[in-house]
Amino acid sequence: MRNYTIIISFLLLPIANLFAQTKDTVRMDTSKPRIRDLKEVVVESRSPVRMKGDTVEYNASQYKTKENAVVEDLLKKLPGVKVDQGGNITAQGERVGKVLVDGKEFFGNDPAIATKNLPADMVAKVQVLDKMSDQEEFTGIDDGNKVKTINIVTKKNSKKGYFGNVSAGIGPDGKYDGGLNINSIAGEQQLSLLFKANNVNKSGFSAAELIKMLSANPELFNSLPATAIAELSKMKGVHIDSDDPAEKAQLARPTGLNNTQYGGVNYNNDWSDALKLRSSYFFNRFTSRNSFNYDRHYLLADTAYNYLQNGIALQENNNHRGNAAVDIKLDRYNSLKISPAVNRNTSDIKSNRTYRSYSADNTLLLNQGEQVLNSNNTNTDATADILYRHRFGKPGRTISLTVTPEYLRLENKGLNIAKNEYYNLGTKDSINQQTTGHSDNYSLNNNLIYTEQLSTHTALRLTEQFNISQGDYTQLAYNINHLDGQYNELDDRYSDIYNSTITRNIADVALAGRYKKFNYTVGLSVENSRLKGSSDAKAYRLSGYYNTLLPHLYAKYRFSKSKQLTLNYNSNAVLPGLNQLRPLEDISDPLYIRKGNPDLQQAVNHSMTLAYLSNNMYSNVFTNAQLRVSTIRNQFTDQYTIDSAGKQIISPVNANGYFSGSLHGERSMPFGGNGSSLTFGAELAYNRYPSYFNAVADRIRQWGITPDINFNYYPITNLSITLRGNASWNDRHSEANPGTNQQYWFLNYGLDLMAILPWRLNADAGIEYYTTTGLSGAYNNTVALLSGGLSRDINKRFSLRLEGHDLLNQNKSFNRLTRNGYTEDRQNNVLGRYYMLSLICKLRHFAMNNPSTLK
Template sequence: MRNFTVIISFSLSLTTNLSAQTKDTLRTDTSRPRIRDLKEVVVESRPPIRMKGDTVEYNAAQYKTRENAVVEDLLRKLPGVKVDQTGNITAQGEKVARVLIDGKEFFGNDPAIATKNLPADMVAKVQVLDKMSDQEEFTGIDDGDKVKTINIVTKKNSKKGYFGNISAGIGPDGKYDAGLNINIFAGEQQLSLLFKANNINKSGFSASELIRMLSANPELFNNLPATAIAELSKMKGVRINSDDPAEKAQLARPTGINNTQYGGVNYNNDWGDALKLRSSYFYNRFTSRNSYNYDRHYLLPDTAYNYLQNGISLQENNNHRGNAALDIKLDRYNSLKISPAINHNTSVLKSNRSYLSYTADHALLLNQGEQVLNSNNTNTNAMADILFRHRFSRPGRTLSLTVTPGYLRLENDGLNIARNEYYNLGTRDSINQQTRGHSDNYTLNNNLVYTEQLSKHTALRLTEQFNISQGDYEQLAYNINHDDGAYNVLDNRYSDVYNSVVTRNIADVAVAGRYKKFIYTLGLSVENSGLKGSSDYKTYRLSGNYNTFLPHLYARYRFSKSSQLTLNYNSNAVLPGLNQLRPLEDISDPLYIRKGNPDLQQAVNHDLMLAYLSNNIYSNIFTNVQLRISVIRNQFTDYYTIDSAGRQLISPINANGYFSGSLHAERSVPFGGGGSSLTFGAELSYNRYPGYFNAIADKIRQWGITPDINFNYYPISDLSMTIRGNASWNDRHSAANSGTSQQYWFLNYGLDLMANLPWKLHGDAGIECYTSTGLSGAYNNTVALLNTGLSREINRQLSLRLEAHDLLNQNKSFNRLARNGYTEDRQNNVLGRYYMLSLICKLRHFAKNNHSTLK
């Protein structure tokens, strides 16, 4: 359907018999017109999806959501957009890293805070775009350095006033869910207040800002102490990829029983173009209790055995984070942007587990043991981006400088008690040790960029980066003194005091061109990196110096306003972390002892993406195809040495042979009217990576096929139906041990119904099913989660909602990890059936518009 606007103007001519006095008044008052203009009425009809430049725009009114839904519920309805169980968003095949509200940040860079808390009925449009970096927007040179972004455009009447919800819900067995969300908009000012608390596994946030910062700086992250990385990896919502590139085929359910409280304030304001402010403070606290059973199968070229473990873990985490961005336009040629951020996190973890290993035929028990771990960790991270931009009078000539100082402080205190028995060796050992440590890491990153317009269609960009990171670390291990029961016997074997200095210097030359429908940026970087580490305590010295050529290319051809082809190639170097280099053993898990490798070299990644995007605005057909290829030279991988008792000594090495490729395609077509649509797609993936076990080199190959379908159907105005389903097939082979090939399926499918009923009732029901095949016997099953809810409007502000979750009481958590040398089937405890009765108060007050809009 084409977009059209009809403007209807009414004119009314007044003709009647007037008195003489009135006629005289009209003759003298010439300013009073005899024609009366009525208010303008605008009638608009918009297609469900349309392209605006590089932006895909969805008309939210075409996608129905249940009463009191949040933005996340709306996103699940949009073709080409997927939201997983933890709130991670994928759009056009790429992970969404930012969610904006009317172009402004909302509580920093955590997309889940906006999507899980803002009401869906305040949304007019959802825009999906590749947002340029500040540097790209300033220079106008498009080099593919973009972030997949969703911009929530609020309704016109939401620009001035306030809106939000206050809710309180209770259920049997002490279940509760309460919250307050108030948003005050006044033109360019936005103020949002948020507080929520529940014990039904709802989370309003995803990964913490600390992990986001560390992940963006590999040198800083890799130089954290091993114990710090281990503890950070246990934080809720955080996933840290290991050096092992094995693809993870899994079907994850929310695990554990969690109690969450979070809240904060967000304030944005634009004082014209001269001054813009973005600021927020966010706090979250959660406690979690998780019980688990893990069944690991080692299928190595020279041996095969099983490893089982089960246990209970308790965790409490408190996190404070604040960030701001002040954008100052000094004059027509100069601007300054200052973006400070601070994050403070404390966590307490207590775990108790038992484990055992036995031969693959279950005939011989190799070892068994038990372990108690307690840890307390505190980390404080502060940083600031200071960006100065100068535009010369000559068009295309610019200069910008970014300076980013940073500081990270970590403190940890841990207790490790373990007892182990090795039946093959006829020996026993035990650990009763306390570790105390702290580290201070200082960073300074500098980036200088100069651009020059060479011709009408060509520009030059010169970049110079210099980054330095300096860290001081202390990790001391104390064994128990059996005489007085105190931990005061220093264990030199697992203690260390060391420091590190990491430098990186990058010079880049790039040429950018724009010719009608075709744009490109072609460049080459020369990187010199250095790493030094030393320990007087352990008397070792580490050093490495690397010179690398890193080409990059970005090109885009636009066939029409609604279709384009994009090519993006990047390469980057990754230094080994100090913990990967230090020749020190980590015995936090007595059966899996890790030790660094001083001979480790840097790795170089090459990534290629070819994407085709089309959106026919007349037929409402959306098509997205992406090819991704990744190759790593000198990849970091683990070398395993396994003894007869089942203990493993693991050390990182460099290896070649890593290749990863995927082809993703999806298409959305309209179905009938009223915004109904059918989206279907599939992904084909192939991964190859090396493995090293007991001096035997292996090549692991894994194929995956993932079809999916999503059908949104609106047969009548008061009824909506969504049918969805996806499947993941994995086929894993070992070149050195062909008898260990594995094939398994994960399936996820469901149906949602929503209806407006008589007497101001709104009903919704849904069933979500999970099926696994090809796993261990106890893990192959089908789980059906049946949820239902009924809402009743009391008045325009108040409504009651009764809901039931997991009516069949079948909820289970199971998944499979496929890693280097083993597969592991996992099962965790989860929240079962519960009921909730909630009172919801809608807050809505907006200034009236001068125009009426009919859609």
């Protein structure tokens, strides 16, 4: 007898029948099969990267990070995303200006707070997108004001519960690093508490609100710590003037010995679609001790000498900021959004330095001096955006009004004591002066926008902006009275009481088209600006009246779902600052005296970006390229004049001939399997700008090439290797002073290893190299920063970590600045070798999920 089993499947339901065959008969077993329902099983298998519309989405589980890593460590692993030494994030070739958590703002608009503090193991997905402005989301008309945004999507099981880390670390010589980060999520409600403190040069500075103060008083820039400058450089629309891309990169590298405490609370809640709240409070305290040695070289056709200075600077900065946004949908046609913000910043700076000037061959001492400079600045800024939006019954017809009142108060007090000796003249001078100042600035900005749908594909947008700003300023300088030792002798040369009024009116007409593959917005603005200032104390009047045509264009063409080409052209007018106009001397540096220019005109900027983006979700190959071009008419630049005593008088002037262009390309691709990826790119940059020294007009041309590579490799499951490197080659030429021509390199490259070991151990090690060539003498160096760490899980909640930084004790800071008529090589003290033993506690508590669901 032979037995046969026949299985018939219908709708995945198997039926088994047993046949028995004998010589004469065939019997079939027709008994009812036993059926049992199984519980649902979900098995997810995702590609590391995929496209969702215009959004690139990374599956975080495919990228390995070290134990207790933060989001920043995860971002460094993602193809097409780069994070530099200062925490600045670049995605698809563009600077990231905003980081969201589950679609909501996290401590305002500062990306670093989220990326440097949120634990990486709570991230399910990372989404990269171009976030539209509030107006574009409301009207549907592309305005080109998109911000490259990263949205951190937390894991599904963290939508109800809390998570975070608490850590405490100590090391020799009083080193410490610790804090807490607790996040609670209950549906649409988010609550985050944050506090961190360290004295190992980790920054928590947030400078998002400082740009408003700097626009009113550019001199505040000089009192900001390097970390604040690095944060400002991240912001969309902020340009920190520098002729050298390597110089910008060096800004973010910490110098000095820094002590930081920062923290705050963030609360978001969407009670319903009609009522949403975003709110946060953040504080930062930053102290720094920095010793410096600067070597400046002037090589001009009629003037050549060397200027050296060294000293020490102490700084304390305290910043408090709070912001909120309440979005209310009144009904289906009307909504109201109110966004108040308050920022208060205080800084105390104390510096003590000596300086001297030599002939070009360093054989003849021309002058020397010493200075003690103390300053205290307090800045308070309060503002609120009030946005009303109305949608008419006709589709595409909308009107919105934004009213923004603002109050800015600046207070400062300084002490300047200096002694100088001029050997070529046989003279001496001295300063012993105290300065006090305060200002109150009130402004009201109004923006009215009307849209009308003209046809299926075409819409009209009309915009009217009216801004008015009024300020009252007092600056008083008192010399010391040698009879009683008090600062009570008013110095009229450096004292002033003045006021200003600035009005701007901008009318814009724009036409927008939206097709299946092609979107565009083209428009023309007419800007009318008036600036008035006066001083009864100094008997001067300042005025300027400007009418300017400002075209703009935004266009996007989609070749396919994964390929697109974007063109963005903008123009804007920049009024000179009041302190650039006032004919008053600033003697805070006795050998470099600044004086305003009442004849300064407004500058007009034109910039264009052409960007190509390709994301192949099937092969995980990403390509992006950007061509950027900008030119400025009546650019603000400094004119230098040296007198017979060796002092420089510096005044701003308008100049034409400024041009800047760059071509950047980048490609990311998988390497083997297991999530390994290779990213390489390069940038070619060209800058041309005018220069004026001792009435000699010059034109500077500078080329720069910056290649870079990032290789994330996972040879086995428990081992991760990251190789990265970038180089910046600079070639600078002067038409009037060929002696200042120069070429030099900045190189930064490194290797990181991470391994999961037996006995619940996790190990990581890395080495970072900085190499400078083409600088002066001892400033050419290679610095190798070796670090490593070993972590062990005590249980599911607690772990211990031992780490060492700069194990070779080689950390040094060398940098080159290239300015009008000179180059300066800088050396600052930096944090050296240190060790840290830390106890980390993971906080994890979530509502139970369906245990049969596999994730």
